[in-house]
Structure formats: C-alpha cells, structure tokens
Amino acid sequence: MVAPGPGAPGPGAPGPVAPGPVAPGPGAARPAVTEPCAGKPAAGRPPAGKPPVREPAGRKQAGREPSGEVPPAQGPPGAIPPGEKPSAVPGPGPHETPRARTLLAGAARFTLGRTLLTALATTASAAATLALPAVLGHTLDLLLAGAGGARGWALLCAALLTAEVLLDALAAYTTGVTNAHGTAWLRRRGTARLLALGPHRAARFTPGDLVTRLTGNAAEAGTVPATAATAAASLVLPVGGLVALVLVDAPTALAFLAGVPVLVLLLRAFVRSSSDSVTRYQRIQGHIAARLMETLAGARTVAAAGTARFEHARVLAPLAELSAQGRRMWQVYGRAVTQGGILVPLLTTAVLAVGGLRLTAGHLTVGELLAASRYAALAAGVGAVVGQLNALVRGRAAARRTAELLAVPPVPYGRERLPRGGHGRLELRGVTVVRGGAPVLRGVDLTVPGGATAAVVGRSGSGKSVLAAVAGRLADPDSGRVLLDGVPLERVARDELRREVGYAFERPVLFGDTVGAAIGFGACEPPRPAIAAAARAAGAESFVRLLPAGYDTALADAPLSGGELQRLGLARAFAHAGRLLVLDDATSSLDSVTELEVGRALTREVRAGTRLLVAHRVSSAARADLVVWLEDGRVRAVGPHDVLWDRPEYRAVFADPGSGLGSDPGSVTDSGPGSEPGFATGCDLGSVTDSGPGSASGSDLGSGKDSGPGFGPGSASGSVKDPGPGSATDSETDGDPGADPGRGVNPGSGADPGSHPGVDPGSHPGVDPGSHPGGVPGAPGVVDSGSGSCSGSCSCSGSRPGGSGGTA
Numbered sequence: 001m002v003a004p005g006p007g008a009p010g011p012g013a014p015g016p017v018a019p020g021p022v023a024p025g026p027g028a029a030r031p032a033v034t035e036p037c038a039g040k041p042a043a044g045r046p047p048a049g050k051p052p053v054r055e056p057a058g059r060k061q062a063g064r065e066p067s068g069e070v071p072p073a074q075g076p077p078g079a080i081p082p083g084e085k086p087s088a089v090p091g092p093g094p095h096e097t098p099r100a101r102t103l104l105a106g107a108a109r110f111t112l113g114r115t116l117l118t119a120l121a122t123t124a125s126a127a128a129t130l131a132l133p134a135v136l137g138h139t140l141d142l143l144l145a146g147a148g149g150a151r152g153w154a155l156l157c158a159a160l161l162t163a164e165v166l167l168d169a170l171a172a173y174t175t176g177v178t179n180a181h182g183t184a185w186l187r188r189r190g191t192a193r194l195l196a197l198g199p200h201r202a203a204r205f206t207p208g209d210l211v212t213r214l215t216g217n218a219a220e221a222g223t224v225p226a227t228a229a230t231a232a233a234s235l236v237l238p239v240g241g242l243v244a245l246v247l248v249d250a251p252t253a254l255a256f257l258a259g260v261p262v263l264v265l266l267l268r269a270f271v272r273s274s275s276d277s278v279t280r281y282q283r284i285q286g287h288i289a290a291r292l293m294e295t296l297a298g299a300r301t302v303a304a305a306g307t308a309r310f311e312h313a314r315v316l317a318p319l320a321e322l323s324a325q326g327r328r329m330w331q332v333y334g335r336a337v338t339q340g341g342i343l344v345p346l347l348t349t350a351v352l353a354v355g356g357l358r359l360t361a362g363h364l365t366v367g368e369l370l371a372a373s374r375y376a377a378l379a380a381g382v383g384a385v386v387g388q389l390n391a392l393v394r395g396r397a398a399a400r401r402t403a404e405l406l407a408v409p410p411v412p413y414g415r416e417r418l419p420r421g422g423h424g425r426l427e428l429r430g431v432t433v434v435r436g437g438a439p440v441l442r443g444v445d446l447t448v449p450g451g452a453t454a455a456v457v458g459r460s461g462s463g464k465s466v467l468a469a470v471a472g473r474l475a476d477p478d479s480g481r482v483l484l485d486g487v488p489l490e491r492v493a494r495d496e497l498r499r500e501v502g503y504a505f506e507r508p509v510l511f512g513d514t515v516g517a518a519i520g521f522g523a524c525e526p527p528r529p530a531i532a533a534a535a536r537a538a539g540a541e542s543f544v545r546l547l548p549a550g551y552d553t554a555l556a557d558a559p560l561s562g563g564e565l566q567r568l569g570l571a572r573a574f575a576h577a578g579r580l581l582v583l584d585d586a587t588s589s590l591d592s593v594t595e596l597e598v599g600r601a602l603t604r605e606v607r608a609g610t611r612l613l614v615a616h617r618v619s620s621a622a623r624a625d626l627v628v629w630l631e632d633g634r635v636r637a638v639g640p641h642d643v644l645w646d647r648p649e650y651r652a653v654f655a656d657p658g659s660g661l662g663s664d665p666g667s668v669t670d671s672g673p674g675s676e677p678g679f680a681t682g683c684d685l686g687s688v689t690d691s692g693p694g695s696a697s698g699s700d701l702g703s704g705k706d707s708g709p710g711f712g713p714g715s716a717s718g719s720v721k722d723p724g725p726g727s728a729t730d731s732e733t734d735g736d737p738g739a740d741p742g743r744g745v746n747p748g749s750g751a752d753p754g755s756h757p758g759v760d761p762g763s764h765p766g767v768d769p770g771s772h773p774g775g776v777p778g779a780p781g782v783v784d785s786g787s788g789s790c791s792g793s794c795s796c797s798g799s800r801p802g803g804s805g806g807t808a
C-alpha cells in the first residue's frame, strides 16, 4: 500500500509554534587594542553555541541593538489588531504563488535524489498493490479449478505482499529524510536572507512571526517535494485500478466511471476550501507566536506591572480565531472524507452488482470478480489522495509565508575597499531617513574629520540613534549619502565595512559560549591578549577576573548587571575597532568613574579612529571634539560643547530628564583610586565632590590641570595650554543647573599629534563656517543650522575656541 499522506488538519496540523532557536590574564605589558583581527579568521563561524543573552525585538532595531523590553501590541485582548506587524508584510495572495513555486522547486532540486528514490519506492509499492488483485484472482481461480501451478501463483502473491511492505518501509524512510533535507534547505535560505536584511528591513517582521516562518512553516513547506512524489505515486493506484478494471471487464468499469465526475468535483471543492483555511490558520499561528515573543521579552515589565493575566489573555486572544480556522479545516477535511466514504462504497457496490450479473452470465470468473472489486476500491481510493492533497495545500501555504521573507531584498553591498591609511572621515550629505511614514532625519549634512570624536546630542527622539545607524550602514538613508573616507558606504564591500566600522550599543546582545568569546565575537577572532586589552579598556577586566574561570567562564554562568553587560559590549567593539567606532549610548549604564576611565582608555588603548558617540551626558559631550546637536531630525548646530553651552536651548537639551543632567556623572572629577588630582571632566565642578581616595574634590576646578585625554584624540593637552573661551577654566560653582557644567574640559581642543600621529591636523580645523552660512556670529566654532541653514557639509574645522586649530 502507498503510505498515507501526512495527515489531516487539526491535531495533524501544526499547533501554535513554540518560539525556539531557528534551525540557528593580562600580561604585564598592556597591549593596545590595535590590529585586533590578527587572530584566526572566523569566517563562517556560527554565532556560537549560545543564544543571545537578551531577547531581540523592538522598534529601534535600525540603530540600536534590540532591547530586552518590547511594548506589547496595543489594544485589549481580542481580534488581531490590523496594525500588528505581520499585517505590514504583504499577505499571501495569488501574486506570491510564483515565488512559493520557485522556492518549492528549489527545495525539490536540492532533494532531487531522495525525492526520486521516494517516488520510485512509492511507485513500485503501488505497482505491487496493483498487481496483487490480478494475481490473487488468478490464484483463486486456479485453486477453485483444482488446476496445477496454484502453488507458484500463491508464492507470487506472498512475494508481492512482502515487496509491498518493504517498499512502503523504504518510502517512509526516504520521505522522512527528504523532508528533513528540504526543511533544512528552506531554513538555511530563510535564515541567511534574514541575516542579510539588516536590522531595519528585518524589523518589518516581528520576532515571533519570523520564528514561525522559519520553524513551523519551513517544516511544512519542506515536506512538499516528498509529498508531491508520494502523491504522484498515490495517483498511480486509482488510475491503475481503473485501467485494470477496464482490462478485467469493461462493462463493470463503466459502472464505476459513472461516479467518477462526482469524485473529481469532491476533490476540487476540498482543495479550494482547505487552501483558504490553512492559509488563515498559519497566519494566526504567526500572530500568536509574535505576541508570545513580545511577552517573553517584556517579562520583567509584565511581572512588575502585575499584568500577567492580561498578557495571558492577550497572547491567546487569537486562539478563538485559530480554533475557528482549525474547525473549518477539520470540517472541510471531514466533509471530503465523509463524501468519499459514501461515494466509494457506493461505487464498489455498483461494481460488485454489475460484476455479479456478469458472473452469473458467465462473462466473469470468481477470481475476476474478486479482482474487479479490489480494483474498484483502489480506483476509488480518494482517501489517500485527499490526505496527500491536504499536505500539499498546507505545504504550499507555508511556502508562501517563507517566500514572503525571501521576497524582501537583502542589503546590497559594493566591492570597493576603503582607502588605505584613511582616518575615518565621515560625511553625511543630505541624509534623510523616513520611519513610519515620517522623516526622522531631514537632510542632514555633516562632516566628522578622520580621527575626531563627535558627540551626537539632542532631545529624546531627535534622531540620534537613527543617525548612528546610517553612519555605519546599519540602515540606509532614504535619500542622501554617507561616505567614509570619501567612499559611499553602499559601495564598500561588506567585509571591509564590518571590519572598519564598529558599534557598541546601550543594551548589547552577547554571542558566544564564554565571556572571552563574547568579546571576540566578530568577523574575525582577535587573539586572547587583544581581547584582554579590549576588556581592560572597556573597564570590564575587573569583574571578568572575579568570574570563576575568567574569560573562559560560560556566559550562562556569568550573571551580568546592566553596566557589566554594557562593558562587555564595549569591549567587543574595542576588540574589533576599525576606523570608525559608533557608540550608541553605550556607556549609559556605567558609573561616572568607569565612564571616565573608558573614555581615557578609548583614546589611549583602542585603535585610533573616528568616534561617533550618541551622548546624553554633559560629560560625554564635553570630552568630544565636536558636538552634533540634533533637533527634530535636523542638525541644529555643530561645534565644541563649551561654546554651545552658552546657549540656553543647548543647555536645555541636557536638562531633559532623559538626558541625564542632575545626575550627570560628568560633574565628578575623578574618583578612581589613583586618580589625577585636579582632573575635571568639565561639569558643574562645584556641585559634586569626590569621596574617592586620592581624588580631587573640585577644589582646583578650572585649574586647567587636565591630564585626562577625554574621548578625543589629543583632547587633553590643549586645555592646559590654551583654555580658550568656554574651556576648562570656567569656575562657576553656584549650582545653577543652567550654569556651566559642561565647560570644565576642553576636549579635543589641543592637538595631540604624538598620540595620533596618523591623524591629519589639517583635517581637523574645527568647524567649517564656510559650509554653514547660518553659523552664529560671535559663537566661534559653532555652526548653527537651527534655521535649516546648514546647506553645505558641516565639519569641525578651524575655529575651535581654546584649541590649536586641530584635533589631531
């Protein structure tokens, strides 16, 4: 017998898919974190054996690593809200069918050998099944006639039965293997495409929906090649049965043929109605999985808000619709089976009645009547065909969902290399980014000279993270261009881009089995000393040393605070630092002292290059060479922090509760053991006193003894020599929040050619007033585009107050 099809819907159909993985000591000398990738290449290295520490999801994926908390879809429990993410993706429809077909054809090609073996085994089994009634009938006739040779025919019957059993077993085995290979092929393609989409394009699917597409849906689609082969073979039985019936006795066959049109109509109706309900069923599964993922990602919020019951109801709200579709599937299937169950015995009875009459008339032998009745049953064997059709319908619907993922084009990369010896000059030209139908960056023109540190500040939602994302091509602008060392990012080869542009995020996700592997995770694996140096620079070494096995501690055994996680994320970025390093709020969870130390280490111990820091703290802005002040997606001004600080609106940015003033650790002088007395980070120097041993209490604030290098290359020295207006000499200590917390440091105002000899001083002329006709006169070094007047490229050039005219 031909193995029955994969089964009916309902219990046989997939239930809500459970989200799951897709398939997916320091030396005495301190080595600088340079040449991080001198270690063994990690091309093709899987994302380690451990899933991300934090669950992915979130709207801000474009520019920020996903947060652990995702706001649940709005609305009370009930029907699926129309705005929920899966609906943002084009739903399955006739126009997708060719894609699904192409995909299934690809899976069939991949499993061709096994599929052919399956087809062969099932066809051979069907042939044995077809031969058996004739042989059995003839054997019976020989036995009834007492003729010789019956024994040989009886043995042939036994041989046919044995062959049928063995061939069915072979078909079951090859079907399983073919399904597994087909599923694996689809999952690999889906996962590869998902990873090639980049965060922004992938964000159009919710994580739960993606998991459903890559697990349950891919598994169902993966069964299509073998099911198609089996279904083709299972057609051999009814067709062969009919042919055999005609051969045994044509008038008897005519009795059967009278009922065939009804059978055909029945099958057609089944395919039509089950296709629709199966498609809906699978979509609802995706919705439930998406909600479940959201809830799991936001488990803390749910627990804190005490909304577990609400969440329970919300996640399972589509269950009623799922159940309705499941029932519909059952009904459709049940109806087809029932109708077939009535029709088949009727047809068999008609065949038997006509055959009986023909037997009485002497036109048929007993054996022929037996064979005719068996062939009639085989010819009417719609049960197997319905099962196969049902599996094919489900598989095709599932393939459409997988094909929707593949229909999203991957991010294209060019082949160009960045110029050798470039320092990471970053240019944004007329960059506009649209999110949710509205521009969130509007015609941004900006130049950050190679080797400079730029702090991006602005109120919450002003577009800082989006800017950080486009700067390193985690997202592409909707219009405009981003250039690194003069090469448009879209032309740069992928490996080159990822090697030369590093990111650290506010809430990093760690990949790797161990702490060391998590730091080394990247396109290439840095050697252990470089990993240790990166950890040291990121302030992670102290707690890594305390772990049971240091860098070899399994991530699962390393409980990490938010700040520790952030430091490991920073260490990862430092270990792979290229010519551009983008830190998107990556120090927000660090205490002030650690942040200060990280800022220093970034200058001294990490490969020199351009830094783009999304900053909420005054101290971070104060240490940068230039500040890019964003407002409503536009560059409001570019200039040194201490000069911008004169403006109440700029100060108000930091008065934003979300931006950290008041608790700004930048006002701490330096509380680290062995800290340099008198070092001030430039904040309200009188407002915080330092209780750390050996630290300054702010008494020599503004003394200009700035020995901290700050973030920027060469940022420290200039302030000693030439504090300049608005630099470290500000001594207002009246506690006025609008006073001068930001002025204590004159970051980057002095050249430090010694420490960064590779940086071209000429390329750091401070702010380029020429390119900013809207620059505010009297505010040296600041270019104001608040009125939208930043028409050319904004660069920090020349007129840095207190600076020597270069930050190199």
Ligand SMILES: Nc1ncnc2c1ncn2[C@@H]1O[C@H](COP(=O)(O)OP(=O)(O)OP(=O)(O)O)[C@@H](O)[C@H]1O
Residues within 6 Å of the ligand: 059, 060, 061, 062, 063, 203, 435, 436, 440, 458, 459, 460, 461, 462, 463, 464, 465, 466, 467
């Ligand atoms: N995927 C998205 N869909 C819709 N809107 C988005 C998306 N990503 C960002 N936005 C919107 O773009 C604007 C800028 O977002 P962005 O994350 O860059 O702000 P930000 O300045 O970094 O804010 P914060 O300081 O609060 O992190 C915000 O209004 C945000 O709501």
